[in-house]
Amino acid sequence: MSNPYPPGPPYDGQNTPYNHPGGYSPPPGGDPGYGPPQGAPGMGQQPYPQQYPQQPYGGQYQQPYPQQPGGPANSDDRTMALLAHLGGLFLGFLVPLVLYLVKKDESPFVRHHAAQALNFQILVFIGYFVSGLLMMVFIGFLTFVAVWIASIIMGIKAAMAANNGESYSYPVSIPAVN
Numbered sequence: 001m002s003n004p005y006p007p008g009p010p011y012d013g014q015n016t017p018y019n020h021p022g023g024y025s026p027p028p029g030g031d032p033g034y035g036p037p038q039g040a041p042g043m044g045q046q047p048y049p050q051q052y053p054q055q056p057y058g059g060q061y062q063q064p065y066p067q068q069p070g071g072p073a074n075s076d077d078r079t080m081a082l083l084a085h086l087g088g089l090f091l092g093f094l095v096p097l098v099l100y101l102v103k104k105d106e107s108p109f110v111r112h113h114a115a116q117a118l119n120f121q122i123l124v125f126i127g128y129f130v131s132g133l134l135m136m137v138f139i140g141f142l143t144f145v146a147v148w149i150a151s152i153i154m155g156i157k158a159a160m161a162a163n164n165g166e167s168y169s170y171p172v173s174i175p176a177v178n
Contacts, residue, residue: 082163085159
């Protein structure tokens with residue numbers, strides 16, 4: 001693969017158009033990707049201490065929400081969350097509802113995934129119902145197939161995320177259960 005930019009003079013502190021992609025010049029005092037700018041504090045020194053005030057809570061960064069509900073999920077929790085999403089594909093909202101009611105107090109990870117699957121399956125049920133009503137004017141057959149394909153694709157994506165231990169929210173759902 002060849003370089004799309006013509007060769008230019010080496011960086012000499014001036015705004016040379018060929019040293020940087022798109023013709024952008026480096027920021028004043030340095031070139032990103034090539035180390036600290038001239039006159040930067042050395043190793044072991046805290047850079048620019050006046051810009052970093054003392055942080056509350058002992059100096060540790062506090063995240064408002066954890067990355068995953070309840071921390072890292074174990075293998076059983078991931079399997080239950082996977083079953084909530086895949087069970088919704090085959091049996092509608094029944095499997096996510098049962099898993100939500102049984103596991104909601106035991107595992108926040110399973111609760112999150114079961115609630116997400118239950119909310120989405122309620123929306124899918126509404127989509128099937130509306131499609132059934134619209135079948136009298138023949139557009140319902142198309143909407144039924146569209147709802148079916150979308151539920152399969154989104155359910156598989158959610159099941160894969162649950163199996164990897166990741167939090168997942170469906171792009172379209174009704175937040176009926178939290």
